[in-house]
Amino acid sequence: MSNRVLILYAHPSTHRSEINRPLFEASCQVNHVTAVDLYAEYPSFRIDIDLEQQRLRDHDVICFMFPLYWYSTPAILKEWQDLVLEYGFAYGADGRELTGKKFICVLSAGGAESAYQASGLNRFTLPELLQPLEQTANLTGMTYLPPYALFGARTAKEDGKLSDHVLEWLLWLGEFSKPDFNFDALRQYDLLKLARDHVMEVTP
Amino acid sequence: MTGYLLHAFVYLCAAVIAVPIAKRLGLGSVLGYLVAGVVIGPVLGFVGQETATIQHFAEFGVVMMLFLVGLELEPKMLWAMKHRLLGLGGLQVTLSTLVFSGCALYWGIAWQTAVAIGLLLSLSSTAIVLQTFNEKGLSKTDGGRSSFSVLLFQDIAVIPMLAVIPLLAIPELLETSQQVAQDSHGDSLSLVAHLTGWHYALVVVGAIAAIIASGRFLSRHLFHFIAASGLREVFTAAALMLVIGVATLMGLIGLSPALGTFLAGVVLANSDFRHELEANVEPFKGLLLGLFFITVGAGIQFSVLVDEFAIVIGITLAVISIKAAILFVLALIFKVRSSDGWLLALSLSQAGEFGFVLINFTVGNHVLPPEYAQILSLVVALSMFLTPGLFILYDRLILPRYQQQSNAAEQDVPDSQGQVIIAGVGRFGQIVNRLLVANDIPTVVLDAQAGQVDLLRNINIKSYFGDATRPELLETVGIDEASLFVVAIDNKIQAVELVTYLKHAHPHLKILARAFDRGHSYELEQAGADVIISETYYSALAAGEKALSLSGIHPFRAQHLAQSFVEIEQSHHQELYESWQQGQVNGETFARYREIFKQLQAALDEGMEGDRLDGHSDSERGWTPPPKGYIDKL
Numbered sequence: 001m002s003n004r005v006l007i008l009y010a011h012p013s014t015h016r017s018e019i020n021r022p023l024f025e026a027s028c029q030v031n032h033v034t035a036v037d038l039y040a041e042y043p044s045f046r047i048d049i050d051l052e053q054q055r056l057r058d059h060d061v062i063c064f065m066f067p068l069y070w071y072s073t074p075a076i077l078k079e080w081q082d083l084v085l086e087y088g089f090a091y092g093a094d095g096r097e098l099t100g101k102k103f104i105c106v107l108s109a110g111g112a113e114s115a116y117q118a119s120g121l122n123r124f125t126l127p128e129l130l131q132p133l134e135q136t137a138n139l140t141g142m143t144y145l146p147p148y149a150l151f152g153a154r155t156a157k158e159d160g161k162l163s164d165h166v167l168e169w170l171l172w173l174g175e176f177s178k179p180d181f182n183f184d185a186l187r188q189y190d191l192l193k194l195a196r197d198h199v200m201e202v203t204p
Numbered sequence: 205m206t207g208y209l210l211h212a213f214v215y216l217c218a219a220v221i222a223v224p225i226a227k228r229l230g231l232g233s234v235l236g237y238l239v240a241g242v243v244i245g246p247v248l249g250f251v252g253q254e255t256a257t258i259q260h261f262a263e264f265g266v267v268m269m270l271f272l273v274g275l276e277l278e279p280k281m282l283w284a285m286k287h288r289l290l291g292l293g294g295l296q297v298t299l300s301t302l303v304f305s306g307c308a309l310y311w312g313i314a315w316q317t318a319v320a321i322g323l324l325l326s327l328s329s330t331a332i333v334l335q336t337f338n339e340k341g342l343s344k345t346d347g348g349r350s351s352f353s354v355l356l357f358q359d360i361a362v363i364p365m366l367a368v369i370p371l372l373a374i375p376e377l378l379e380t381s382q383q384v385a386q387d388s389h390g391d392s393l394s395l396v397a398h399l400t401g402w403h404y405a406l407v408v409v410g411a412i413a414a415i416i417a418s419g420r421f422l423s424r425h426l427f428h429f430i431a432a433s434g435l436r437e438v439f440t441a442a443a444l445m446l447v448i449g450v451a452t453l454m455g456l457i458g459l460s461p462a463l464g465t466f467l468a469g470v471v472l473a474n475s476d477f478r479h480e481l482e483a484n485v486e487p488f489k490g491l492l493l494g495l496f497f498i499t500v501g502a503g504i505q506f507s508v509l510v511d512e513f514a515i516v517i518g519i520t521l522a523v524i525s526i527k528a529a530i531l532f533v534l535a536l537i538f539k540v541r542s543s544d545g546w547l548l549a550l551s552l553s554q555a556g557e558f559g560f561v562l563i564n565f566t567v568g569n570h571v572l573p574p575e576y577a578q579i580l581s582l583v584v585a586l587s588m589f590l591t592p593g594l595f596i597l598y599d600r601l602i603l604p605r606y607q608q609q610s611n612a613a614e615q616d617v618p619d620s621q622g623q624v625i626i627a628g629v630g631r632f633g634q635i636v637n638r639l640l641v642a643n644d645i646p647t648v649v650l651d652a653q654a655g656q657v658d659l660l661r662n663i664n665i666k667s668y669f670g671d672a673t674r675p676e677l678l679e680t681v682g683i684d685e686a687s688l689f690v691v692a693i694d695n696k697i698q699a700v701e702l703v704t705y706l707k708h709a710h711p712h713l714k715i716l717a718r719a720f721d722r723g724h725s726y727e728l729e730q731a732g733a734d735v736i737i738s739e740t741y742y743s744a745l746a747a748g749e750k751a752l753s754l755s756g757i758h759p760f761r762a763q764h765l766a767q768s769f770v771e772i773e774q775s776h777h778q779e780l781y782e783s784w785q786q787g788q789v790n791g792e793t794f795a796r797y798r799e800i801f802k803q804l805q806a807a808l809d810e811g812m813e814g815d816r817l818d819g820h821s822d823s824e825r826g827w828t829p830p831p832k833g834y835i836d837k838l
Contacts, residue, residue: 046767087830 002177006059007035007106010066010077014039018157019108019150019165020067026166027065032177034059038076045079052084057097061176062142064133065106067153071122071129081136090140099141102176102183105130106169108153116151143183146191148172168192211258214251218244219494232339234332235592237494241501251502259499259560265492266331266557267451268485270359270462273334273352274469275482282470285353292350292538293357296552299530300326304523313576316372320571321580323365324563325523329556330355330462331493332591336551340595341684347547350540354531354552362460362558366565373570404458411457412467415450419471427477431654431669443484476657479650480670483677496557504585508578516579520586524594528553543598543606550594550602554587623648625681626690627672627702629660632718632739633692637665648681652693673702675709683710691717691733700727707732726784745770765812772811776804 009024011017014037028035034055042048056062066073088095115121116129126149127134137144150156150165172191175181186194218240226236244250282289305322309315333351334343342348423446430442447465454464472478509516528549535545563580566572572580623646626633633649640647649667651657660667670677672693683689689706691699703717717733719725725736745766752762783800 044767046771087834092830092834 002032002179003060003102003181004058005030005033005061005063005173005176006055007033007063007065008038008077008080009035010038010064010074010080012039012074012076017067019153019162020065022162023106023166023169024065026170027173030170030173030177033173038080042076045076047076047080047083049083049086052080053086053089053097056084056101059101061102061104062098063104063106066108068107068109068126068129071124072132085136085140096141101142102145103133103137103142104145105133105147106149107147108150108156110154111151113151143187145183145186146189148191211251214244215258215495215498219498223494232336232592232595233494234335234497235589237497238501238589238592241498242504243501244498245502246504246506256503258495259503262492262496262499263557263561264451264461265489265494265496267462267465268447268489269331269334269493271447271450271465271469272482272485272489274466274471275473275478277470278473279470285349288350288353288538289357292534292540293354293361295534296354296531297326297358297361299534300527303526303530307522314374316374317572317576320369320372320562320566321576323369324559324566324580325555325583326527327358327362327556327558327562328355328527328552329554329588329591330359331496331557332554332588333551335493336592336595340599342547345544345547346540347544347551350535350538350544350548351551354548356466358556358558359460359463359466362562363463365562366458366460369562369566369571370569372566375570407457408459411453411459411464415453415464415468416471419468419475423472423475423477427475427480427669428654431477436671439480440484443481444488446481447485476654476661476667477669479648479668479677479680482680483670483674486676486680500557500560500585500588503581504589505578505582509582512579512582516582516586519579520583520590523555523583524553524587524590543603546602547598550598551591553594554591555584556588559584623682623686624688624690625650625672625678625683625686626692627651628691628693628718629656629665629667630692630694633690634660634665636690636692636716637667641665648686650677650681673698673705675705683713686710686713688714688716691715691728696720696724696727700724700731703728703731703733723784726781729781730785730788768812769808772808773804776800776807780804 007024007027009020009027011020011024014021024035024037027033036055038047064073064077066077069075072078085091085098086095090098109116109126111120111122116124116126118124122129126147130147134144148169150161152159152161156162156165219237222240222243223233223236226239227233301319301322303322304325305315305318308318308321313321333355337343337348337351343352426442427439430439446468450464450468451461454461472481475481531552532545532549535548540548560581563572563577563584567574567577624640626637626640626647626649629637629649629651633651637647637649649660649665650670650672651660651667652669652671654669657667657669668681670681672678672691689710691702691706693699693702699717703715706713706715714735715733716735716737717728719728719736719738721738725738728736748769749762749766752765753759757765780800
C-alpha cells in the first residue's frame with residue numbers, strides 16, 4: 001500500500017503568493033496526496049476538529065506547507081495545532097493516533113540562507129527556529145523530517161528558482177508515496193541539497 | 205380573412221418544421237428559413253404571388269433588428285469604432301462598387317446601369333449576418349465588430365445611393381418600366397417631396413434632433429408612467445409604438461427607417477429600461493426576420509434560374525468571391541487578424557436585402573432594365589442562400605486551425621469570470637451587489653420597481669428596470685455568459701419559480717437565493733438553489749451573540765457559542781428538510797416537522813451546555829486544558 005500524504009496549506013493572502021500557491025497547486029495533481037487549503041476551508045478560523053483528526057488518521061505523511069511568518073507558521077496553522085492535536089488524541093494517556101506518522105514542513109523564507117546563521121541577521125538556523133514543531137512531532141510520536149525550504153522567496157520567481165523548486169518537491173512527493181521509502185535515512189540529510197542531487201539523477 | 209390566415213399558417217408551419225431541423229443539423233436558423241421559403245414557394249407552389257407584399261412587411265424585421273443593435277451600442281462605443289466604420293466600411297463599399305461596375309462595363313452594359321449594379325451588389329445582408337453572429341456568439345469577436353462596422357456603413361450608405369440613383373435614369377427605359385414603377389419600394393407617402401434641398405436638410409436635422417431629445421428626456425418619464433401601471437402588455441405596446449413611430453417618421457422624411465430606429469436604439473442604450481425594451485421587441489424581430497428570410501426563399505424564380513442557370517450561378521459565385529477577396533485584403537490592411545479576418549471576409553461576401561430594395565428602386569427610376577433585375581434578384585437571393593454555407597466553412601475549416609494556435613499561446617491566462625446577475629436590489633440584493641461591484645466583479649442588476657432603479661441610479665449603481673422572472677429578459681441581459689445568479693426578489697412564490705426555471709433552463713448557473721424564512725428556504729432548496737441565505741438568520745444570530753456578551757459572557761466565548769449554534773443546526777438540516785418534504789407530499793399538518801424541530805431544540809440545549817465525558821465541551825472544543833495531573837501519565 002502506498003503512503004498517503006496530507007498537505008495542510010496555509011497562506012493568508014494566497015492571491016499574492018508566488019511560491020507556495022504554485023507549489024500547492026502542483027501538489028494537488030499528484031496521486032495519493034490530499035491537499036487542503038486551510039484558509040479556504042476555514043475562512044473564519046472555525047476549525048472542524050473531528051474532520052481534521054479523521055484526516056490525520058487517514059494519512060501517513062503529514063506536511064505543513066506555508067510561508068515563514070515571524071519565525072513560525074501563519075496563524076491558522078497554530079490554531080490548527082492548538083485545536084486538533086487534542087489531549088487524548090495526539091498525546092496523553094490514550095493519545096497515540098499520530099504515532100509512527102511522518103511530519104515535514106515545506107516552507108518559504110524571505111531571507112537568504114546566509115541570514116539564517118548564528119552570525120547572520122536572524123541569529124538562528126531554520127531547523128533551530130522550527131524546534132517547537134520538531135518537539136510537537138516528537139511528543140506526538142511522529143518522525144520529524146528536515147524541512148524542505150526555499151530561501152530568498154521574495155525574488156525566487158525572478159531568479160528563476162521557482163520551477164526547479166516545484167519540480168524537486170514533486171519528485172519528493174513521488175518518493176514519499178512509495179511504500180518502502182526509508183524516511184529514517186532521510187532524517188540525517190539536508191533535504192534541499194539532496195533534492196538537487198536527486199533531480200540531477202532523474203533529469204538527463 | 206381566411207386567405208390571410210391560410211397564408212400565415214403555411215408560413216408558420218414551414219418555419220416550425222424547417223428551422224428546428226436546420227438547427228439540429230448545425231446549419232443555423234437562417235438557412236432553415238430560406239429552405240422553408242423555397243419549399244412552400246417555388247417547390248410546392250403554396251405561396252408566391254404575395255411574397256413581394258409580405259417582403260415589404262417583413263423588412264420591418266430588419267428595422268427592429270437595427271433598433272436592438274442600437275440598444276446594445278452606447279454612443280461612446282460608436283465613437284470608438286469610427287475608424288473602422290469609415291475606413292473599413294467606406295473602402296469596402298467603394299472598392300466593391302468600382303469592381304462590379306467595371307465588370308458590368310466590360311460586358312457592355314450602359315455606364316449608368318453599371319454604376320447602379322455596382323452599388324446594389326456592394327451591400328451585404330445585415331439580417332443574415334447579425335442574426336448568425338448572435339446565434340453563434342460571434343458578435344463580440346474582433347471579426348464580428350469589424351463586420352458590424354461595415355454593415356452599419358452600408359446601411360448609412362443606402363441613403364445617398366437612393367439620392368443618386370434617380371440621376372442615373374436612362375431615357376430609353378422610361379416606357380418599358382412604367383408598370384414596375386407602381387410596385388417600387390419607394391413610399392408614396394412623403395412629407396418632403398415638395399421641399400427644396402435646403403429646407404429638406406433642415407427637416408432631416410430637426411427629425412434626428414427630435415429623436416435624440418425625446419429619447420434622452422421624454423422616454424424616461426413615459427416608461428416610468430407605464431412601468432407604474434404594472435401592465436406588461438402596455439410596455440410591449442409602448443416598445444412597438446416607439447419603433448414603429450420612429451420608422452414612420454423616417455419614412456415620411458425619406459430616410460431609411462432602419463437607420464432611424466438604430467439611432468433611437470443608440471439614444472436609449474443608456475436607459476434603465478434598455479433590457480426590458482429589448483425583451484419586448486426581440487420576439488417580434490425574430491418572427492419578422494424569419495418571415496423575411498422565408499420570402500427570400502419563396503421569391504426565388506425557378507423559371508428564370510433554369511433558363512439562365514449558367515449566368516446566374518456564375519455571377520453569384522463571382523460576386524461572393526470578389527467581395528470576399530476585397531474584404532480579406534481590407535482585413536489585412538486594417539489589422540483584423542487571424543480567424544477574425546476570415547470571418548469578416550466570409551460573412552459579408554453576400555449581397556443583401558437592401559439589394560432587393562435598390563433593385564426595385566433602380567427599375568422604378570429607369571436605370572435598370574427589368575430583365576437584368578430578374579437575374580440580379582436571383583443573384584442576391586442565391587448569394588444570401590449560400591451565406592450559411594460560408595459560415596459552416598468558417599466553423600469547420602478555418603476556426604479549428606486558429607483555435608489550436610491560440611490555445612497553445614494563451615494557456616497561462618486564467619479564465620475570466622462570468623458576470624453575476626442579481627434579481628431584486630432592495631435592502632438585501634443591494635448589499636450583495638455593492639460588495640461584488642466594489643471588487644470589480646461585473647454584475648447586471650434587475651429590479652421590477654422603477655422607483656428602486658431610480659434610487660440606485662442616484663448613488664451611481666447601474667441597474668435596469670425589468671421583471672427577472674421573464675425568460676426573454678434574462679436572455680437579453682446575457683444569462684448565457686453569467687456564472688452566478690442571485691435571487692433576491694421579494695415575492696416568495698416568484699422566487700421559487702425563478703429558481704426552478706433557472707435550474708431547468710440553465711443548469712450551468714450557480715444560484716444563490718435569499719429565503720424569507722425556514723419554510724421558504726426549504727422550498728428554494730427543493731427548487732434547486734445551490735446556496736440559500738435566510739434573510740434575517742445571520743443578523744439575528746449577530747444580535748444573539750451581542751446579547752450573550754451583554755449578559756456577561758466573554759465576547760470571544762459568545763462568538764464561539766453562536767458558531768456552535770449554527771453548526772448544531774446545520775447538522776440537523778438534512779433531517780428537518782426531509783421531514784418537511786414528507787409533510788409537503790402527504791399534506792400532513794407538519795406534525796412530524798414540529799416534532800423534529802423540538803428535537804433540534806433539545807440537541808441545541810445539550811450541545812451548548814453539556815460537557816463531554818472527557819471533560820471537553822462540544823461548544824468550545826479546544827483551548828480546554830488537559831486534565832489536572834495529566835503530566836504524570838505522559
